[in-house]
Amino acid sequence: MKKYFLVAGVFSLFPMKGNGQSNGDIVERTLxxxxxxxxxxxxxWYYDKDAYEHAVNDNSVSYEKITYYSEGLKVVAYFTSxxxxxxxxxxxxxxxxxxxxxNDIAYVHAPLFQKLVLEGFMVIAPALRxxxxxxxxxxxGGNDLHDIMNLKPMLGxxxxxxxNNVFMLGESRGGMMTYMVLKExxxxxxxxxxxxxxxxxxxxxxxxxxxNNLKNLWNDYEQQKATILKNRSxxxxxxxxxxxxxxxxxxxxxxxxxxxxxxxxDAFSQTGKSYELHIFSEGNHILSGPVTAQRDAMVIEWxxxxxx
Numbered sequence: 001m002k003k004y005f006l007v008a009g010v011f012s013l014f015p016m017k018g019n020g021q022s023n024g025d026i027v028e029r030t031l032x033x034x035x036x037x038x039x040x041x042x043x044x045w046y047y048d049k050d051a052y053e054h055a056v057n058d059n060s061v062s063y064e065k066i067t068y069y070s071e072g073l074k075v076v077a078y079f080t081s082x083x084x085x086x087x088x089x090x091x092x093x094x095x096x097x098x099x100x101x102x103n104d105i106a107y108v109h110a111p112l113f114q115k116l117v118l119e120g121f122m123v124i125a126p127a128l129r130x131x132x133x134x135x136x137x138x139x140x141g142g143n144d145l146h147d148i149m150n151l152k153p154m155l156g157x158x159x160x161x162x163x164n165n166v167f168m169l170g171e172s173r174g175g176m177m178t179y180m181v182l183k184e185x186x187x188x189x190x191x192x193x194x195x196x197x198x199x200x201x202x203x204x205x206x207x208x209x210x211x212n213n214l215k216n217l218w219n220d221y222e223q224q225k226a227t228i229l230k231n232r233s234x235x236x237x238x239x240x241x242x243x244x245x246x247x248x249x250x251x252x253x254x255x256x257x258x259x260x261x262x263x264x265x266d267a268f269s270q271t272g273k274s275y276e277l278h279i280f281s282e283g284n285h286i287l288s289g290p291v292t293a294q295r296d297a298m299v300i301e302w303x304x305x306x307x308x
Contacts, residue, residue, distance in 0.1 A: 021069040023146075024153030032063040032078065032106045040107045046288050047111045055114040059083065063106060063113070065132070066124075070150040071143065075134035076127040077151065078106045079158065080113035091165035091307060094151060094188070095125040096174030098195075098286070100213060101138050102131045112296065119300050122161060126151060139217055141177050141232045148181045165189060167303045170196060171286055172256065179234035182243050190306040192246035192299050195253055195285045198260040199235045206257060238267045244274040246302040248295060250283025276302070 021027075034056040037049045047055075055061070062083040067074050082090075093116055097105050105127055106113075113123045128144045129136030138144055155161050168191040170178030175196025182191060197203050204211050214228065215221045221228065230236045245268070249261035258279060265277040278298060280291045287295040 021072075022153065023069055023071065023150040024155075024157065025069045026154065026157055027067040027069065027074055029067075029079075030065050032065055034063075034107060034110070040104055043104075043108050046108045046286070047292075051111040052107075055110040058114055061114050061117050063110065065106065066154075067134075068150070068154050070129070070147045073129055073135040075129050075136065075147050076132040077147075077154075078113075078123075078125045078127070078132075080117050080123040080125075081160070082117060082122075085160065087160070089160050089162035090120060090122050091167065091303070092122040092124060092155065092161050092163075093303065094148070094166065094168045095123055096148065096168065096170035096177050097125060097127070098172030098174050100140070100173070102127065103133075105132060115296055116300070121167075121300075121303070122158075124151060124155070124158075137217075140173065140214065141180055142217070145177060145180055145184070148177065149184065149186060152186070164308050167191065167306070169299060170194070173197065176200070176232055176234070179241060180232065183234075183237060183240045188243060189308065190244040190246070190303060192248065192302055194248045194287055194295065195250060195256050196234075196247070196260065196264075197256055198233065198264045200229045200232045202260070203256060204229075207255070235264060235267060238264060238273075239271050241268075241273060244306060245276075246299065247275060247277045248283075248287060248298065249277075249279055250285060250287050250291070251279050251281045252283060253285045255285045 037043060037052045043052060060083055062081050064079045066077045066079050068077060105125055109125065116123050126147050127134055128138055128147050130138040155163055166188045168178050168188045171194045175193030178191055178193055218224065234241065247261050247265055249258055251258055261277060265275060268275045280287055283291045
């Protein structure tokens with residue numbers, strides 16, 4: 001399945017022990033306490049005040065912060081689910097967030113998580129090490145990739161999660177890491193990416209000042225640069241992606257050029273992979289604002305098409 005649309009307007013997969021705990025073991029579950037809209041920095045880039053308040057005040061949705069073990073570290077994920085519990089199992093979407101170290105994941109994405117839950121899914125969003133109070137160091141797709149891989153055993157500890165229907169949604173850097181975990185064997189029924197970086201070398205050529213972030217991550221960056229960039233670039237190993245992919249990108253993305261999506265789609269087409277590509281003519285980097293509803297509808301429909 002290969003379509004194009006122009007829209008208007010090396011990791012261990014086995015449990016490891018750390019301080020007597022196994023990967024995916026839950027340390028703590030607490031309810032998220034939401035601040036006021038005005039207290040959340042840059043949230044207007046994602047949603048307006050009405051959407052935020054509607055989400056955080058929705059009594060039918062439960063927002064939880066889960067601390068769990070990953071390679072001996074305590075890291076955080078956010079779990080959004082229906083507040084009314086039933087025996088019926090529900091499909092789950094793993095949401096891989098963008099940017100570097102974050103402490104606002106539950107807040108800026110609350111309306112998205114709410115919508116996905118109301119549409120019949122559960123959502124789990126790994127913050128990755130160093131973010132949201134988690135231990136360890138963010139490596140932009142290094143050892144922090146384990147924090148996504150180790151959701152596998154953790155999902156088995158959450159009631160009502162249908163582990164036969166797991167999906168993945170990645171935004172920006174999270175899209176890059178979505179491809180990386182799929183390459184490492186994380187099985188999901190289908191995946192979607194928004195504004196994903198698909199060629200890190202090309203990205204840095206467009207935004208050379210961002211390379212300082214990478215130099216701060218590894219002391220041997222200059223010596224290992226070629227390997228580091230290749231490992232994070234799906235264009236270098238696109239033939240290893242065997243999951244149906246929905247590729248979404250904004251034509252007006254100021255951070256990740258549209259060519260990232262176009263070139264990956266062409267590579268998938270050449271190798272007979274299952275994918276769809278949608279370029280939003282008025283879309284920004286995260287497809288927020290006027291195209292948000294269309295973005296979400298496409299993601300939901302894509303995942304529903306692959307429900308078991």
